[in-house]
Amino acid sequence: MDVMERAARIEAEGGHVIHMEVGQPAAPAPQVAREAARRALDHGRIGYTTALGIASLRARIARHYGETYNVDLDPARVVVTTGSSAGFLLAFLAMFEPGDRVAIANPGYPPYRHILTALGCEPVLIETDAASRWVITPEALAQAHAKAPLKGVLVASPANPTGTMMRPEALAELIRTAEGLGIRFLSDEIYHGLDYAFPATTAAAISPNATIIHSFSKFFCMTGWRVGWMVMPAPLVRAVERLQQNLMISVPTLSQVAAEAAFEGMAEMEAVKHGYEENRLILSEGLPRVGLPEFLPVDGAFYLYADVSRFTDDSAAFARRLLDEAHVAATPGVDFDPHRGHHYLRLSYAGAAAEMREAVTRIGDFLRRG
Secondary structure: OOHHHHHHHHHOOOOOOOEEEOOOOOOOOOHHHHHHHHHHHHHHHOOOOOOHHHHHHHHHHHHHHHHHOOOOOOHHHEEEOOHHHHHHHHHHHHHHOOOOOEEEEEEOHHHHHHHHOOOOOOEEEOOOOOHOOOOHHHHHHHHHHHOOOOEEEEEEEHHHOOOOOOOOHHHHHHHHHHOOOOEEEEEEOOOOOOOOOOOOHHHOOOOOOOEEEEEOOOOOOHHHHEEEEEEEHHHHHHHHHHHHHHHOOOOOOOHHHHHHHHHHHHHHHHHHHHHHHHHHHHHHHHHHHHOOEEEEOOOOOEEEEOOHHHHHHHHHHHHHHHHHHOOEEEEHHHHHHOOOOHHEEEEEEOOOHHHHHHHHHHHHHHHHHO
């Protein structure tokens, strides 16, 4: 967020910043979603819903699993949430107790470890690398569990910040290993739909005991609407319902109405995805030409995690210079990896293609200047 504030100051002074620091689509929510929200406002009163969410939305989400993954999902297991952030909070509260150890990949999304720590749990960072395609392996999970018992493991595919994905067989093997060791499995699937190398697999297709966290923010371009969902193991639904009743009462009704309609805008969102694919190609071909050839496999999401160790051992300072001198905003890797992140930079390619081309030019000029 420091990068965002610094970028805002530059823009206030008349500078043109290319924003590659935030995982936020440049496109708006689907037109059908916006129209549904307008109709709801015109209709009049917007009140509370049930804590688990509007029944028709939960049913539509369940139908989405059948259409997309060929999974027959009971709508009773679906819980609508105030974005995936609330989903993580509710899941952690329902599944873990203070002192519980929960494994997460390193590098990984910072709020995982921050929320767990705030709840008194112990986030256990499992180092990933190129040999494992930057995902947690069954062997690494078992080794961490042998040191001290784990209560849970959380994975993301596609992942933030790496953009890497787990192949179906790798995900299934990790789930089997976790369940065999008595470790609860959580799957962050908020970037599903934004897959380029191969189709993403939902953990719901592998085990009814997995907890899935999802969101309308990324694929459906609804970040500010703050609406997402969870698929919970059936025995945990009532616990989550009680937590939601006490913490949030309900998810904003207007956002739920728009979210249900968003499923009818899939073609529009697929067109947006094609734009990301173009941006991915621009960066993956352009950055090596200007001196930034090393980055992780760009399988999905809209992130490129670049190795900048040739130029710096302080990614935060490097990101500040890139912003100040080239007016390109990027996120330092240390935000995602406290151990090795000093050598990495995350670039989001969720913007316009013209901006991505200009970013390549600016980054190249910046690197040449040293």
